[in-house]
Amino acid sequence: MxxxxxxxALIDLVTEVFTAHDLPWSRARMAAEALCHxxxxxxxxSGVAELTxxxxxxxxxxxxxxxxxxLMIADRGAAALIDYRRAPGLWAVGDAMDRAVSRAGRYGVGLMSVRGVGPFGRAGHHAARALPHTMIGLVMAAGGERGTAANPLGMAAPAGAYPEFVLDMDTLADVDSSAVAGFALLxxxxxxxxxxxxxxDHDTGLMVMAIAPTTLRSADGFYKAASALFGSLLGWEGGNPVRYPGWREAQYLEQCQALGVPLNEPVxxxxxxxxxxxxxxxxxxx
Known part of the structure; x- marks a missing residue:
């Protein structure tokens, strides 16, 4: 049922639960949004079922x-190495992406090498924090607590006139076995x-990167190229529409906005x- x-209501409750466990409100809010993704x-x-x-x-x-x-260990302008010292990953990885976005606005690309974070939810959610800035986001992770995703990878990119591209995968689980070793090593x-x-076993390393396409080409040119690319995927194949990662998720979100978020009875x-x-x-x- x-x-x-x-x-x-869901995000507010999860935010309050996190603040009750001593997270500052701004961190708790980001963590709640990441968990509810x-x-x-x-x-x-991979949502609020993982809260307890x-x-x-x-x-x-x-x-x-x-x-x-x-703790900022190294800062080289467009790139930096940060140790989050076991901060909640649901907040920390989003914070790292925000830092990458800020640097990408200055240098065209921002790369944050990160360690010392707790479980962080879905990589795709954090990559998508670059989208409101018309940037491409990329998140890769290695290591982590037992029971969490293996080598997750998330990528998000503007899709022009179409729903945004958001790829969210666990490389060891989702990649064909012949490619597992090379992709996991990457x-x-x-x-x-x-x-x-x-x-x-007890720490997670990440690469969090943002790329600002409009520092390399015109905004109009990028928009048209992205629209052409993703529009070309929306044809028909064998009677079924071809969809890309992010399309169905956008439709599902629209349903949640209109009807509410479905939660099973135990959760x-x-x-x-x-x-x-x-x-x-x-x-x-x-």
Missing amino acids: WQRVPID GDLTGTPE RLHLPMLVNGLVRPRAEP VEIFAGVLSGVGDH HRELEDLAKALRLAPLQGR
């Missing part, structure tokens, strides 16, 4: 530090070796119990 709840794009198994399974236990046990301040080099992650009940335990307003009635 599924129940629908308003998007804002799965529920808003049709992959609920993964994220809260790590906060309670001290494995993630809610107020950890990032991610390991960019995300693990570059960031200097030493303990893959809905878990959130209501959590709200009651923390003396927060319940989902129903927000």
